[in-house]
Amino acid sequence: MFNVSSFLMSVICAGTPLLFATLGETITEKAGHLNLGVEGMMLMGAAVGFKVAEITKNPLLAVLSAAIAGALGALIYAFLTVTLKANQVVSGLTLAIFGEGLSGYVGSFVKIKVVPDQIKSFFVGRHIPLLGDIPYVGAILFERDLFVYLGYIVVIIAGIYLYKTRTGLNLRAVGENPAAADASGINISLYKYIHILIGGALCGLGGAYMSLVYVGQWTEGITSGQGWIAVALVIFTTWNPYKVILGAYFFGGLSILGLRLQNFKFNVSQDIIDMLPYVATIIVLIVTSMKKSKENAGPAGLSVPYFREDR
Amino acid sequence: MIRVTKCTNTTRIQAVIIRLAAVVIALVVSALFILMQNHNPLDVYISMITGAWGKWSMLKATIVDTIPLIITSLGVAIAFKMKFWNIGAEGQAIMGAFFANLMVVQFPGLPGPLTIFLMFIAGIVGGALWAFPPAFFKAKYGANETLFTLMMNYIAMRWIKYLASGPWKDPKANGQNRIAILPENTKLPELFDVHVGWIIALALAVMVYIFLNKTKKGYEIAVIGESENTARYAGMNVRQVVISAVMLSGALAGLMGMIQLSAVSGQLTSDIAGGVGFTAITVAWLAQLSAPGIILVSFLFSTLEQGISYIQSDFNIPLASAKVLQALILFFVLGSEFFIQYRVSFKKNMTSTVGKEGK
Numbered sequence: 001m002f003n004v005s006s007f008l009m010s011v012i013c014a015g016t017p018l019l020f021a022t023l024g025e026t027i028t029e030k031a032g033h034l035n036l037g038v039e040g041m042m043l044m045g046a047a048v049g050f051k052v053a054e055i056t057k058n059p060l061l062a063v064l065s066a067a068i069a070g071a072l073g074a075l076i077y078a079f080l081t082v083t084l085k086a087n088q089v090v091s092g093l094t095l096a097i098f099g100e101g102l103s104g105y106v107g108s109f110v111k112i113k114v115v116p117d118q119i120k121s122f123f124v125g126r127h128i129p130l131l132g133d134i135p136y137v138g139a140i141l142f143e144r145d146l147f148v149y150l151g152y153i154v155v156i157i158a159g160i161y162l163y164k165t166r167t168g169l170n171l172r173a174v175g176e177n178p179a180a181a182d183a184s185g186i187n188i189s190l191y192k193y194i195h196i197l198i199g200g201a202l203c204g205l206g207g208a209y210m211s212l213v214y215v216g217q218w219t220e221g222i223t224s225g226q227g228w229i230a231v232a233l234v235i236f237t238t239w240n241p242y243k244v245i246l247g248a249y250f251f252g253g254l255s256i257l258g259l260r261l262q263n264f265k266f267n268v269s270q271d272i273i274d275m276l277p278y279v280a281t282i283i284v285l286i287v288t289s290m291k292k293s294k295e296n297a298g299p300a301g302l303s304v305p306y307f308r309e310d311r
Numbered sequence: 312m313i314r315v316t317k318c319t320n321t322t323r324i325q326a327v328i329i330r331l332a333a334v335v336i337a338l339v340v341s342a343l344f345i346l347m348q349n350h351n352p353l354d355v356y357i358s359m360i361t362g363a364w365g366k367w368s369m370l371k372a373t374i375v376d377t378i379p380l381i382i383t384s385l386g387v388a389i390a391f392k393m394k395f396w397n398i399g400a401e402g403q404a405i406m407g408a409f410f411a412n413l414m415v416v417q418f419p420g421l422p423g424p425l426t427i428f429l430m431f432i433a434g435i436v437g438g439a440l441w442a443f444p445p446a447f448f449k450a451k452y453g454a455n456e457t458l459f460t461l462m463m464n465y466i467a468m469r470w471i472k473y474l475a476s477g478p479w480k481d482p483k484a485n486g487q488n489r490i491a492i493l494p495e496n497t498k499l500p501e502l503f504d505v506h507v508g509w510i511i512a513l514a515l516a517v518m519v520y521i522f523l524n525k526t527k528k529g530y531e532i533a534v535i536g537e538s539e540n541t542a543r544y545a546g547m548n549v550r551q552v553v554i555s556a557v558m559l560s561g562a563l564a565g566l567m568g569m570i571q572l573s574a575v576s577g578q579l580t581s582d583i584a585g586g587v588g589f590t591a592i593t594v595a596w597l598a599q600l601s602a603p604g605i606i607l608v609s610f611l612f613s614t615l616e617q618g619i620s621y622i623q624s625d626f627n628i629p630l631a632s633a634k635v636l637q638a639l640i641l642f643f644v645l646g647s648e649f650f651i652q653y654r655v656s657f658k659k660n661m662t663s664t665v666g667k668e669g670k
Contacts, residue, residue, distance in 0.1 A: 076642060084648075084649035085649055086645045086649065087648075089457060093592060094593065097634050097638045098638030100631070101630075101637070102635050103631070104629065108631065220631065269476060271473035271476060274469045275465075275473075285458060285462075289452040292452075298455060302455075307315075
């Protein structure tokens with residue numbers, strides 16, 4: 001039988017790496033930078049997080065170092081594209097290669113097969129009082145590991161930050177119209193650096209969820225293209241952090257749907273299902289551009305290099 | 312105080328020196344990475360060069376890898392010249408190969424040369440068709456082409472995987488998801504021991520050079536790249552130029568897919584383009600969209616990749632480390648462009664100058 005609630009529970013797992021990475025890329029793109037290195041930064045987070053988990057057996061250190069690894073990858077990108085004004089597409093693609101390579105290098109030092117018990121027991125499902133008691137929904141959403149909860153929290157913080165705080169407003173101004181933001185006294189480069197780094201840290205966290213919790217081991221190329229889906233998801237969720245949470249679980253769900261349906265003797269090719277995220281993203285891209293809806297479109301200054309004296 | 316100004320008077324020689332310096336610094340930094348793995352960097356570098364050029368068989372492999380890179384980069388450059396960021400060459404190549412394979416499936420038993428001719432046309436058409444949707448929606452509605460073309464890549468890859476798992480599954484593959492290997496008579500002929508793709512690539516380089524620099528269409532593309540409004544005021548049909556030029560860009564990628572299918576792999580797989588579509592973006596960019604530059608950079612890039620794959624076996628350096636080396640070199644070359652286009656000057660006293668702009 002097709003067990004809906006067990007399916008939805010797996011959907012949350014499959015969607016969580018996407019949630020972090022997509023949120024990271026959303027914040028990066030809000031600063032006007034298209035970083036196509038998501039896959040690389042996720043892999044760096046996955047490998048470094050796992051290696052640190054092996055050495056320290058400390059879950060918090062593992063997660064923190066994964067975030068730092070992602071941020072360091074983003075730092076290379078930021079230095080190239082913000083300070084040296086290099087082409088964003090090419091820099092991002094190169095970062096993807098770099099991350100794949102470096103994660104493989106770090107991963108080659110990993111000696112253990114599966115994640116240490118201390119980490120495993122730290123990321124067991126934990127029941128949240130009251131919320132966890134809601135029938136059906138409680139078990140799916142509120143009896144999860146701490147990493148999933150971190151995802152919820154990060155989404156809410158990002159939403160409040162972008163839409164309710166002055167720095168968030170400034171950030172959006174930087175992405176929409178850097179010249180105007182510059183004129184109003186915002187330190188453009190600083191804003192870009194900080195948010196590209198935060199974006200990278202979130203991508204690193206997404207990767208760490210893969211290696212530390214979801215798969216529970218390190219294998220080369222563990223993210224298997226999720227970074228690219230995250231780039232698509234940013235568009236699909238129209239650069240809105242609140243929509244990211246739904247979009248991530250939706251795309252995550254699609255990625256495991258085919259296998260589930262086949263168990264149910266319902267033969268749909270997973271390859272066709274795997275196309276859907278990209279097709280859906282293209283449709284969103286077309287519809288928003290046809291409607292000329294400013295609200296759902298990307299930042300106007302996305303991937304346009306900013307040089308003050310060009311104004 | 313550090314002050315950055317745009318610089319338009321960098322001479323060719325200065326530019327070359329800056330780029331060479333970047334490569335040298337990259338090699339020094341890479342040397343540290345190689346040292347970390349207990350190898351002698353100099354030995355590794357020498358081995359890379361021998362691995363790429365040392366014997367005819369090695370040089371041949373480098374040339375065979377250069378061919379798709381040149382063709383695709385030329386295509387990408389046409390779109391980039393319009394500031395249309397076509398990063399969908401990978402998918403366009405895959406669809407070119409798919410259409411070429413379709414010819415073999417649809418018309419079995421035709422004489423070899425005729426099949427190759429049909430595949431040639433089909434490859435071009437397939438690539439152009441796959442480039443059409445992003446071009447159309449960009450020209451008509453301004454849909455973001457970078458993201459659109461990127462998405463199209465993954466749809467193309469999944470499409471081939473789907474074909475391999477079902478409709479086109481080779482019954483003789485022992486249950487594996489594979490598409491049947493093409494018959495021997497669909498293989499591109501060779502000239503001087505290398506398949507004729509090298510002539511096609513060189514001929515295309517000449518044609519693209521003439522097209523971009525000497526024809527009316529090429530001029531229109533350049534104007535649109537500089538300013539769409541200017542192009543419109545001058546009475547150009549911007550929409551039509553964009554769509555046709557991007558389809559041309561896709562057509563070249565599609566042709567590359569067909570050549571790889573016919574001459575190199577002989578079997579359609581989802582990685583038939585082997586990442587060349589992505590590498591071509593970097594190559595076209597580093598070559599500053601010039602056709603002769605593309606030939607040179609493509610050859611250097613293939614040399615790097617061949618050399619890197621050679622040291623994998625020679626020094627037991629894993630693929631992962633090889634990727635790090637490649638990315639490191641690219642990072643430095645990318646960063647060096649800044650020093651070609653901008654001047655950094657250190658000024659002690661800013662307050663005495665008129666205005667306080669440079670803070």
